[in-house]
Amino acid sequence: MDGLEARGVAGPFALKGVDLRVRPGEWVALLGPNGSGKTTLLRVMAGLLKPKRGAVYLEGKPLEAYGSYARGRLLAYLPQGGPYPEGLLVEEVVRLGRLPYLGLWGREGEADLEAVAWALEAAGAAHLKGRLLGTLSGGERQRVLLARALAARPRYLLLDEPTTYLDLEHQGEVVALLRALVARGVGVLSVLHDPNQAALAHRVAVLREGRLVAEGAPWAVLTEPLLRGLYGRRVRVALLEGRPHVYLDG
Amino acid sequence: MTLSLPLALKRSLVFAWLLALLSIALVLGLALGAVAVPPGDVVRALLGLQENPIITELRLPRVLGGMLVGAALGVAGAAFQGLFRNPLADPYLMGAASGAAFGVTLLAVLLGGLSPAFAQHAVFQGLPLSATLFGFLGALFATLLTLVLAGGVARTGELVLAGVVVGSVLTGLTTYLMLQDADRVRAVFAYTLGNLAFLGWPGVRALAVFLLLALPPLLLLGRVLNALQLGEEVARSLGLPLNGLKLLLLAAASLLTAASVAQAGIIGFVGLVTPHALRRLLGEDYRLLLPASALGGAALLALADLLARTLTRPAELPVGVVTTLLGGPFFLYLLWRRRGRA
Numbered sequence: 238m239d240g241l242e243a244r245g246v247a248g249p250f251a252l253k254g255v256d257l258r259v260r261p262g263e264w265v266a267l268l269g270p271n272g273s274g275k276t277t278l279l280r281v282m283a284g285l286l287k288p289k290r291g292a293v294y295l296e297g298k299p300l301e302a303y304g305s306y307a308r309g310r311l312l313a314y315l316p317q318g319g320p321y322p323e324g325l326l327v328e329e330v331v332r333l334g335r336l337p338y339l340g341l342w343g344r345e346g347e348a349d350l351e352a353v354a355w356a357l358e359a360a361g362a363a364h365l366k367g368r369l370l371g372t373l374s375g376g377e378r379q380r381v382l383l384a385r386a387l388a389a390r391p392r393y394l395l396l397d398e399p400t401t402y403l404d405l406e407h408q409g410e411v412v413a414l415l416r417a418l419v420a421r422g423v424g425v426l427s428v429l430h431d432p433n434q435a436a437l438a439h440r441v442a443v444l445r446e447g448r449l450v451a452e453g454a455p456w457a458v459l460t461e462p463l464l465r466g467l468y469g470r471r472v473r474v475a476l477l478e479g480r481p482h483v484y485l486d487g
Numbered sequence: 488m489t490l491s492l493p494l495a496l497k498r499s500l501v502f503a504w505l506l507a508l509l510s511i512a513l514v515l516g517l518a519l520g521a522v523a524v525p526p527g528d529v530v531r532a533l534l535g536l537q538e539n540p541i542i543t544e545l546r547l548p549r550v551l552g553g554m555l556v557g558a559a560l561g562v563a564g565a566a567f568q569g570l571f572r573n574p575l576a577d578p579y580l581m582g583a584a585s586g587a588a589f590g591v592t593l594l595a596v597l598l599g600g601l602s603p604a605f606a607q608h609a610v611f612q613g614l615p616l617s618a619t620l621f622g623f624l625g626a627l628f629a630t631l632l633t634l635v636l637a638g639g640v641a642r643t644g645e646l647v648l649a650g651v652v653v654g655s656v657l658t659g660l661t662t663y664l665m666l667q668d669a670d671r672v673r674a675v676f677a678y679t680l681g682n683l684a685f686l687g688w689p690g691v692r693a694l695a696v697f698l699l700l701a702l703p704p705l706l707l708l709g710r711v712l713n714a715l716q717l718g719e720e721v722a723r724s725l726g727l728p729l730n731g732l733k734l735l736l737l738a739a740a741s742l743l744t745a746a747s748v749a750q751a752g753i754i755g756f757v758g759l760v761t762p763h764a765l766r767r768l769l770g771e772d773y774r775l776l777l778p779a780s781a782l783g784g785a786a787l788l789a790l791a792d793l794l795a796r797t798l799t800r801p802a803e804l805p806v807g808v809v810t811t812l813l814g815g816p817f818f819l820y821l822l823w824r825r826r827g828r829a
Contacts, residue, residue: 285720309726320572322716324771326494333714336725341710341732367494369770385717389725 241295241312241393241424243282248289250277253447255291257282257426261392264415264425266435266455269444270467275428276317276397278444282426283314283395295393309337313391315382317398317428323371327381330370331356334388353388360384360414376407383414394418396427400434412437432459432483443467456481498775501768505782509554512789516550517542519793521801544687552686553792553806554785555694556751557761558702559743561784562777564758565765566705566740569712569773570733571643574766578744578758581646581737582629582653587748588679589657590625591618592664618678619690619749626745629653630737640733643719681754681807683792690750697746701739702781708736709774716771754807756814757788763821 242258251274259265259282267275280286282293284300293300295311303311313334322330334356335349357363362380370378379399386394399415400408412434415425419439427438435441436455443451443458445467451458459481464472471486517529524532524542532539533547563578571580579585634640636649665676711732714722723729747754761783762776769775788806791813795806 280720283724285723304726305723305728306726309724312724314721314724316718316720320716320718322713322771324766325713325716326770326772329713329772330717333710333717333725336710336714336727339710340726342707 239296241282241293241426243278243291243293245291246278246281246288246293247291247447249281249286250274251447252277252281252288255444255447255449257442257449257452259393259424259426261424262419262422263440264419264427264438265440265442266438267426267428267442267444268430268432268435271430273444274447275430275444279314279395279397279426279428283312284308285314306337306340310389311391312393312395313386313389314395315386315397315399317401321370321378321382323369325370326366327362327368327370327373328353328357328366330381331362331366331384331388334385337389352390355390356384356387359387359417361410375402376404376410379403379407379411380414383411387418391423393424393426396425398428398430400429400431408434432464432481435459436481436483459483494770498769501765501779502782505779505786508786509782509789512554512786512793513550516553516789516793517546520546520796521803548688548691549683549686549792550789552691552694552750553683553789555691555698556683556686556747556754557757557784557786557788558781559694559698559747559784560754560758560788561761561780561782562702562705563740563743563747564784565762565773565776565780566712566736567758568762569715569776570736570740571647572716573647574763575759576647577756578740578747579654579753581633581650581741581744582657583626583741583744583748584679584753585654585657585661586625586627586629586632587622587745588625588753589661589664590621590623590628591678592661593625594618594621596664596667619693622678622752623745623749625657626748627741629657630741630745634737640730640737677805678752679807680805681752681810682805683751683788683795684803684805685752686750694746694750697742701742701746704735704739705743706777706781708732709772709777711736712773712777713771752805752807754788755811756818757784757791757810760814760818760821761787763818767821 240258240260243255245254245256246252247254251272255278269275277286281288295303331353335345335352338349339345357366360380360383362384365373365377365381370381400411403411419425429435436459438455440453441455441458442449451463456479459474461474464474464483473484473486475482518524518526522541528537528539529542531537532542560578567576567578567580568574633646633649633653637645711727714725714727719729762780765776765779765783769779791809792806795804795809798804
């Protein structure tokens with residue numbers, strides 16, 4: 238069975254029984270108001286939180302059946318915000334992404350250096366590799382952290398608000414990068430709180446008070462009635478070229 | 488703009504500098520003191536060509552022991568700072584210092600009738616072995632108590648809070664015990680000030696054993712401390728068995744702290760300032776920062792002890808007073824410079 242799948246996940250914090258599946262080569266956006274359990278679900282699916290009920294399956298096997306390094310090779314997790322190791326070189330930060338292959342004392346080989354170079358390139362951060370992380374702008378730093386997540390060449394990427402604090406240009410770069418990765422077969426699950434970015438994903442899953450209230454293609458999910466239920470009566474949706482655009486009524 | 492070449496060069500230079508500083512500290516430490524010994528005589532005494540107990544029985548163990556204490560404090564400080572992701576963490580964060588002082592005070596009380604003699608001994612001839620042992624046990628006890636109160640190593644914030652609580656309570660108990668008898672106050676006071684005058688060959692051997700035990704795991708876990716700088720969740724998502732590793736790091740750093748507190752009392756600022764200053768020169772790569780902090784701490788404490796022995800010749804200052812007097816303003820300078828840059 239393909240994919241990373243939450244089945245009946247309930248227990249930690251707000252979650253009250255959630256089923257969600259991310260397939261390889263698919264970008265699923267997780268949307269919902271503050272406190273709806275988005276980040277918790279992401280952490281459960283990354284294997285960082287244990288659900289009280291239900292379980293997470295990775296390619297058909299329970300997530301706990303994987304060793305922690307094996308899990309780290311398949312799933313990469315990027316939380317929202319810091320901490321940031323400001324005194325580490327960009328290249329050293331990205332190399333940390335190879336830990337699931339190196340363990341505590343393994344020496345970096347050709348494959349590791351290649352993967353690091355590829356990740357830097359893919360994230361558009363190759364030119365930054367000799368800089369200290371603390372000297373970068375917010376957008377540059379986010380690209381480096383993404384490169385760190387990519388360095389293990391994971392099959393699934395779990396991202397918590399990967400575009401927060403980025404200006405429109407850098408948001409666009411991150412979205413383009415995610416699309417390119419998905420095209421290569423990576424499964425992406427990203428928490429987003431901007432419905433317009435969620436509209437760019439293949440599928441949108443909407444959480445409310447710990448339950449999945451809608452799931453499907455953006456045009457089917459991001460409707461005025463649903464979004465008004467989530468965010469209030471001022472929300473308006475316009476379909477432009479088949480894609481929903483969400484805005485607030487002045 | 489790339490900094491990688493100059494940075495690599497800078498890093499090698501820092502290590503060369505530290506080694507040079509350490510050698511200078513060793514030579515000066517042996518040659519200078521209440522009585523100056525000419526360098527030629529120092530070399531002859533070291534090679535066994537000339538009998539000179541001032542060098543071989545007093546200064547050599549003191550300088551070497553001081554370097555071992557400094558190395559232990561430097562590495563423990565770097566490890567605690569990395570573990571807690573806080574550049575203001577120091578080796579005594581888990582309550583080891585208060586624990587050691589409490590242990591020694593408790594011993595003084597247990598030996599109630601002997602306390603004036605104990606005080607005399609501690610102040611004028613160095614701490615007896617029992618005091619070292621009680622200091623060590625006290626430091627370990629405090630660290631373990633902090634761990635238990637924090638419910639393990641999982642929640643870093645609670646560890647810091649528990650450390651503060653344990654430190655305060657033990658300091659309060661120590662003060663209470665000390666107030667019972669003025670003689671004990673002197674003995675324990677001499678100890679808490681931090682002093683390398685107590686160090687002889689047995690102390691050096693004990694320190695060497697603990698460094699051999701605790702230094703390798705710390706130096707080998709630089710990669711883990713690096714990963715921790717990305718946050719504990721990311722470190723775990725990379726597959727690191729974090730609870731076990733944190734416990735190992737904490738145990739090793741605490742063992743180093745306990746061993747150094749037991750032998751030399753509470754020496755402030757070495758464990759705080761050394762990694763802090765080196766981080767500015769080397770960056771935050773703990774694979775470099777840990778060994779550099781060992782060298783830097785060793786050099787710093789040996790040089791501070793040189794000042795302690797020579798500033799008020801023929802009398803001596805406790806080295807803890809020197810490190811605090813020098814370290815405090817230096818630390819302020821570092822903070823001030825950082826603010827200036829920001």
